[in-house]
Amino acid sequence: MDLLKESLIEVIRRTSAELPEDVRAAIARSLETEKKGTIAESAFKIIERNIALAKTKSQPICQDTGTIIFYIDAPLGLDQIAFEETIREAVKEATKKGYLRQNSVDSLTGENDGTNVGPGSPVVHFHQHRSAEINVKLILKGGGCENVGAQYSLPAEKLKANRDLDGCRKVILDAVLQAQGKGCGPGILGVCIGGDRSTGYELSKQQFLRRLDDRNPNPELDRLEQDILKTANELGIGPMGFGGKTTLLGVKICAANRLPASFFVSISYMCWAYRRLGAVMDSTGAIKSWLY
């Protein structure tokens, strides 16, 4: 179990300190498109310096090390109870080492015991697969961007959004407008059309497991993703809401079945400090390769 714990701590450290390559590439491209001498350009320069500095110093990219969300693809027969217990130990250790901030607060008493472990923290999703390997993916999602997430119920009369793809487009763009720079833009949207209230949000978050440069296999959703990205970047909100050309770095949308009575559009917003990494481990917990 010690090897697994060490590997998990390493996954946490890297996720907190290093942005995945696809995100870094998108940020570098955005810096180029912003007008020289603007505060948008200054913001991007600070962002780029920050990304480099965090990696070199092996310290958190952002001090809000976020909700700790693990997605585990587990082989048949993996002891999930023991695995989750090891994750909790690794989280405690990573917090002591400063890879994670003391970031988990008792909602009733306000007490922060400094461990990051408690009811609902960390979040661990297991999914069985027929491979012998264990995929451990981790997303650290900060509170600023979580707070600007939104769930719409269609029809939304004020926005003239009906129960169709155009209605979905309207509410998604409304979420971008309402978020402005508050979620540490440029952001990435994860969207789920359909589902119930809880699965809708859950599936919207799972969209953040996709690479920024992938394309949606569903042509309708792909068109919607490209359209929202293009339109959002014409709104002039810009990095941090300073004004500028880059409001979003990506849009990822999925659809889930719904009840005839419900039509939810659930939108999660991820900040530019898009911390998402993963590792493939063997049954001993040794890291075989890195994902993303």
Added chain:
Amino acid sequence: MIELKTPISEETIRALRVGDEVLISGTVFTGRDVVHKYLHEGGKLPPEVNLRDGILYHCGPVVLKDEHGQWKVTAAGPTTSIREEPYQWKVIQDFGLRGVIGKGGMGDKTVAACEHHGCVYLHAVGGAAQVLAECVKSVRSVHFLKEFGSPEAIWEFEVENFPSVVTIDSHGRSLHKEIFAQSQEALAKRL
């Protein structure tokens, strides 16, 4: 780039305009959700926490103790300020703040308090925890660490050339309001 050194005079603040990029040096106190609620409810500050002509930073840093028992700031970017909107105007008024650092901007009550009392809102780059931690040269003191927990405590930082942008000035202008209006109009054309 405009340099600001604490303590800051009202005159210096009144000279700042939306869009100005500033580098802050001197003393900065952190204070976020719990501190604002505490002060709003009449909570008292220890005498060492002197906010007059000073700067309050919406920040919950990562702070570790090094091998010599010294506090070391390892991550210190801004947190979202709008949550303090119900309280900020009064903190500006009662404690004589000249600057509030945060991210995401604030609302009308804060804009009015900035105009009335001579204060500005300084937007730091959210998420830039390392660049900003490098600007923190030392931790002078910490208050309410046990009561509020580390991210919510009042940390007294000595900072040098801390970069930020004036997005609410003391003349009633708010970049956030302007960008919202412009983007709302741009969106309306695209629906």
